[in-house]
Amino acid sequence: MKTWPHPSIPDWDGSIAGARALQVELARGVILEDAPSALAPRRIAGFDVGFEDDNRTTRAAAVLLDAASLEPVAEVVARIPTSMPYIPGLLSFRELPALFEALRQLPETPDLVFVDGHGIAHPRRLGIAAHFGVASGLPTLGVAKKILVGRHVPLGETPGDAVELVDGTDWIGWLLRSKARCRPLIVSPGHRVSPQGALRHVRAALRGYRLPEPTRLADRIASRRDRRRMSTA
């Protein structure tokens, strides 16, 4: 049985079977009700993870924004050694340690966290956004670019249109047309956020781009795309 070191993930034996079992266990702790502080957040944050040096280094970027203006107020980048490979369904076990390091470096704790990846829209209802939420206690939601699991009826073409994403009898999130002529986003609750709340927060954080500001800005920094081109001004 192959196992990996597991920094900052309590109760995991390092195995794939153990990871799946722990996901089922942790998913029972996910709360799908809106936390008061998340309903009217003052500070929101976006997190994204990337890799360097042939995947030997894991890099997490976090951007803190003023919820009202959507203007960034702080940005941090954390780098730690990569501990395991990417395994579909087990993404959080690979990226969680870096997310925690970035969270630790933020000057202020966010009221609501946007994570690049799925919340409960996951085979065992514990995508990285949900895992990060239950492990940190913070309200979180997931914004992914591709469906991992679930089905849906056709989505309209008008920006703002959304349809439910369901898996079996479970309502696990939404498909959201965030921008015209762009592939839809998959939005799902992570922790302490309701399905309706997750959709409302993402819509409120859109600024004409496919991705909502928190994850869009974190994405740019994480990919070093920030110090490259400049198209406007």
Next chain:
DNA sequence: GCGACAG
């Protein structure tokens, strides 16, 4: 057994 499979 076959196909699918977040980042």
Next chain:
DNA sequence: ATCTTGTCGC
């Protein structure tokens, strides 16, 4: 995720 400029289309 990542390697990577220009280019076609709205």
